[in-house]
Amino acid sequence: MNINNTFKDMLKEKGYKLTTQRRAVLDVLQNHIGDHLTTEEIYQYVKLQCPEIGLATVYRTVQLLEELKIIDRLTFDDGCNRYELGTFGEDHHHHHLICDFCGQIFEVEEDLMDAIEIQVEKKYKFQVTNHKVKFYGICHQCHAKKHPTS
Amino acid sequence: MNINNTFKDMLKEKGYKLTTQRRAVLDVLQNHIGDHLTTEEIYQYVKLQCPEIGLATVYRTVQLLEELKIIDRLTFDDGCNRYELGTFGEDHHHHHLICDFCGQIFEVEEDLMDAIEIQVEKKYKFQVTNHKVKFYGICHQCHAKKHPTS
DNA sequence: TATTAAAATGATTCTTACTATCAATTGACA
């Protein structure tokens, strides 16, 4: 399944149109896999290829891409939304580790939530379709700095 | 372990003072267990008992209580922070179910994250001290409305 | 290809959750 081939179809299905601005924003996200970009950061990158684009359009496009489940919205409690390319069709989400000391963000490749979701669905009769999971703690580097000899 | 008895001690340990405003804000949170109050909502409630309090003080107090791990900060992506009384000492967190259709929030009493955290700690050498977990999906009521006969 | 209606854009203003500032007040300790 390729995002680029179906992007126009996904838009058409909802009555939306494919514009150069929308392509340019999606391109930025595709060229920054592993990053967690703010809307302002996306705006700065997209202006390099599409200098006439307005910030409002980036805000609108990023909301559209989230609605289409092409990208995921994240928040690391710094007051602004961040975005990353979603897994697009796979029911596999990755999680984030947030170091309380250095603020670095690490990716957890594994999902590992299936068993929990089954328990939740059974007990609470709630059909889970998505989840957002953040782990807070101490990263390897920071732990080494605090305990140099261990 | 009682919050009220140790609140003053927890403050003193960090050089903070116990004020009537701080007590009043904590009282509001204690009297609204199960709710997820915004700072503005806390302000409205606390004014009933403490009419002279300023909004800025509520913002400051709520940050202080979070720093002391007495309350937890939540966000349901509506643009403002929400707070609830923490479990205070117990290593037991509850999660939240968010219905995509009616917007209702449900509480998951069980933590269920221990096994996952052990896997994460082992593979990523990241010492997990906290987590925030949200499940999105369809609640029981909304599912019944969409499938009346099943 | 030209026509056309609806959707999208960019510039701008507006909203609002939250922060910073500061003079006045209060709490903890001696």
Add this chain to the structure above:
DNA sequence: TGTCAATTGATAGTAAGAATCATTTTAATA
């Protein structure tokens, strides 16, 4: 009770993001 640092309330300021609207562009049709 007196001292002084911490705290408060009023107010102004900040910034992410939403709303507005005249102009432009897209995609379907002829």
